[in-house]
Amino acid sequence: MSKIKLATVWLDGCSGCHMSLLDIDEGIVAVAKKADIVYGPLVDAQEFPESVDVALVEGAVSSQEDMKLAQLIRKRSRIMVALGDCAVTSNVPSMRNWVPAKKLLERVYVEGVQANPGVPAEGVPALLRHAIPLHEAVKIDLHIPGCPPKADAIFYVISELLAGRKPDLTNKVKFG
Template identity: 45%
Template sequence: MKKVRVATIWLDGCSGCHMSFLDMDERLLEIAQKIDLVYSPYVDQKEIPEDIDLFIVEGALSTDHDLEIIKIIRKNSKKILALGDCAVTGNISAMKNLFGTEAVLKKGYFDLVDLNATGHYPSKMIPKLLDKVIPLNEAIKVDFFVPGCPTPADAIYEVIQGILEERPVNISTLTRFGK
């Protein structure tokens, strides 16, 4: 049986949704029979491969690098799953939008530091922040939305099984926004 090529990534997220993925525990062994994990924080693959069947994305889009990556992901993937509230709505990552990029940078790199030898933002060391943090679907087409903060393992398992078996799923009792 040909295995489904799956990838995962976290962009502007806290990794909590990836931790929940691992919380599937022994069910990971069952899923591993059906998928090849071709790119992920869980595996040592540096470049995003082509021809991915399902790309699971945690986190919102906050930087020009996130935008660049998500466009590559869209180009290389048949289906994209937004995992967790940050990917679906912006959530905690988008709280920056209440204050604005300049105010957040000033707070982080000047007001709250004891030493900033250069007196500048480290613009050459970090990707440029976007003016506004956005969820995935404001930049690309998203095929599946799975809320939760973090998304519980039971919901992740049910969704992945549904996708692999090409059947509809109902996860309304398994997860919700902010859960």
């Protein structure tokens, strides 16, 4: 039987959700028996591949680059999962939403530095006006709240999806 293609993605998040994913410990062996991890910070793939079965996405959509990647993931994935509060509600990244993006960049790159002040014209993805939750960018099939979600909950979701079932997260997750 061919293995399921599993991708993990890190948008505007702190990587804590990926750390929680790694906390499934020996569960990773069970996952590896049924799935190939084809993209994400845990593997060395440069481009999001075609025909992914399950994509777990951490982080809010904060830049044009995030938006493009979110749309590509949606196009190429059968099941797209918002992993953690930043993906589900935009959480921490949305704390900047009340400051205009231009002002924010000036605060960081001009007022906040002592040498070579100036907002970089290259190498920094253009910010969206607001950091938004994933479901405001694309259709999402499943939300796993938590900051970060518990490893048990992540393992449960992956196991159910690998078994071809829809996970029931009632009483298994909470925000924060």
